Amino acid sequence: MKPLSSRALGVSPSPTVAMDARYKELLARGLPVLSLGAGEPDLPMPQAGIEAATKALSEGKTRYSFMAGLPELRAALSKKFSEENGIAYSPEEILITSGAKQAVFTALLALLDPGDEVIIPSPYWVTYPEAVRLVGGKPVVVDTRFEDGFKLKPEDLRKVITSKSKLLILNSPCNPTGAVYSRAELEALAAVIVEYNLYVLSDEIYEHIVFDGLHCTSPAALNAEMRARTATVNGFSKAYAMQGLRLGYVGAPAAWTKAMIAIQSHAAHHPSTLSQYAGLACLQVSAQVLPEAKKHYLEAREYALSRLKKIPGVSWNDPQGAFYVFLSVQSLLPTIVRSKTDSHKIENSLDLAEYLLEEWHLATVPGVGFGCEGYLRLSFAQPVAYLEKAFDQLEQGLKALSFGS
Numbered sequence: 001m002k003p004l005s006s007r008a009l010g011v012s013p014s015p016t017v018a019m020d021a022r023y024k025e026l027l028a029r030g031l032p033v034l035s036l037g038a039g040e041p042d043l044p045m046p047q048a049g050i051e052a053a054t055k056a057l058s059e060g061k062t063r064y065s066f067m068a069g070l071p072e073l074r075a076a077l078s079k080k081f082s083e084e085n086g087i088a089y090s091p092e093e094i095l096i097t098s099g100a101k102q103a104v105f106t107a108l109l110a111l112l113d114p115g116d117e118v119i120i121p122s123p124y125w126v127t128y129p130e131a132v133r134l135v136g137g138k139p140v141v142v143d144t145r146f147e148d149g150f151k152l153k154p155e156d157l158r159k160v161i162t163s164k165s166k167l168l169i170l171n172s173p174c175n176p177t178g179a180v181y182s183r184a185e186l187e188a189l190a191a192v193i194v195e196y197n198l199y200v201l202s203d204e205i206y207e208h209i210v211f212d213g214l215h216c217t218s219p220a221a222l223n224a225e226m227r228a229r230t231a232t233v234n235g236f237s238k239a240y241a242m243q244g245l246r247l248g249y250v251g252a253p254a255a256w257t258k259a260m261i262a263i264q265s266h267a268a269h270h271p272s273t274l275s276q277y278a279g280l281a282c283l284q285v286s287a288q289v290l291p292e293a294k295k296h297y298l299e300a301r302e303y304a305l306s307r308l309k310k311i312p313g314v315s316w317n318d319p320q321g322a323f324y325v326f327l328s329v330q331s332l333l334p335t336i337v338r339s340k341t342d343s344h345k346i347e348n349s350l351d352l353a354e355y356l357l358e359e360w361h362l363a364t365v366p367g368v369g370f371g372c373e374g375y376l377r378l379s380f381a382q383p384v385a386y387l388e389k390a391f392d393q394l395e396q397g398l399k400a401l402s403f404g405s
């Protein structure tokens with residue numbers, strides 16, 4: 001047999017897949033296992049969206065539809081981009097996709113030639129480097145620092161730019177760090193981006209989950225030069241808890257969008273029509289739904305941070321957005337765990353996450369999956385009553401470790 005493609009064989013399996021499978025196995029066995037690992041909202045999807053999808057189905061909206069997405073949804077998103085983000089994308093410059101993930105892939109496919117370099121600040125959302133590799137590009141990871149709030153500095157960006165650099169991926173609010181770039185920080189990066197003629201993919205999927213009175217700035221809204229080189233990716237999974245309905249979108253300059261539409265026309269045709277009607281209805285109830293969701297995550301964030309303060313040896317930057325804490329466990333590692341039956345060394349974040357799962361029945365995500373060793377990602381997208389129990393398990397598990405032995 002001839003082998004599978006080198007492209008497919010080159011995809012790194014996520015280091016968390018085995019652990020996720022183990023978590024589900026423990027759960028299926030009825031063990032009291034809890035999770036701070038899930039990267040998804042715990043809220044229900046808005047009723048208006050459910051009704052719209054059901055109505056569309058009962059009206060027989062089951063045939064092929066428009067390849068770039070429903071015209072009324074593209075028009076509504078054009079209005080949303082203008083009013084909320086300050087970006088004037090015409091409906092023709094917007095593509096509706098099957099989730100933000102597909103929008104990222106399609107934007108990369110439309111932009112990159114083999115060998116083009118894509119700069120990805122670390123810690124990063126796990127998919128970016130793999131998506132870049134899958135479409136033939138070369139991911140160039142640039143580390144950010146805990147003490148800079150994990151935000152990319154213009155001087156660090158400058159250092160990794162080569163003649164092959166084509167695109168910078170920005171993600172604010174960031175999964176996993178919760179970092180939100182201010183307008184001034186983006187302007188400083190934009191000066192370098194424009195100087196070196198880079199494109200930008202701005203993933204803004206957590207834009208509505210921001211705390212401390214912050215507001216998200218879209219790079220494309222900074223000035224005409226940034227608008228001309230930026231694809232703005234977003235979706236319905238986080239803001240409207242519609243993650244299973246797979247609905248995302250991307251706004252970009254006309255030529256880039258035209259190329260993406262051509263790709264989507266062959267790759268997916270269009271996202272589910274029912275999901276698009278649901279998304280349209282959700283946009284219409286934004287004013288009620290989004291503040292409620294934000295309040296929910298704020299309460300969960302405050303609770304999570306109050307519990308972390310009681311655990312010695314860990315540190316973190318308070319998340320400014322999204323629903324994650326990226327917890328530094330560096331001062332706990334390496335360490336030895338001794339139980340009645342066993343004694344073993346915990347070297348890194350993967351070992352630590354395995355220990356928490358096996359011995360304390362708590363799922364977390366090791367930082368290594370986000371390109372950053374020495375951290376755990378904790379998701380606080382859970383009701384406080386659930387977090388109480390999960391943080392009890394985390395606290396006991398971490399307190400049971402002997403410091404840095």
Ligand SMILES: Cc1ncc(COP(=O)(O)O)c(C=O)c1O
Nearest residue numbers: 039099100101125175235237248
């Ligand atoms: C930063 C980021 N971008 C995109 C996505 C994917 O979103 P979607 O469900 O719309 O594909 C996620 C999901 O976890 C994410 O964290």
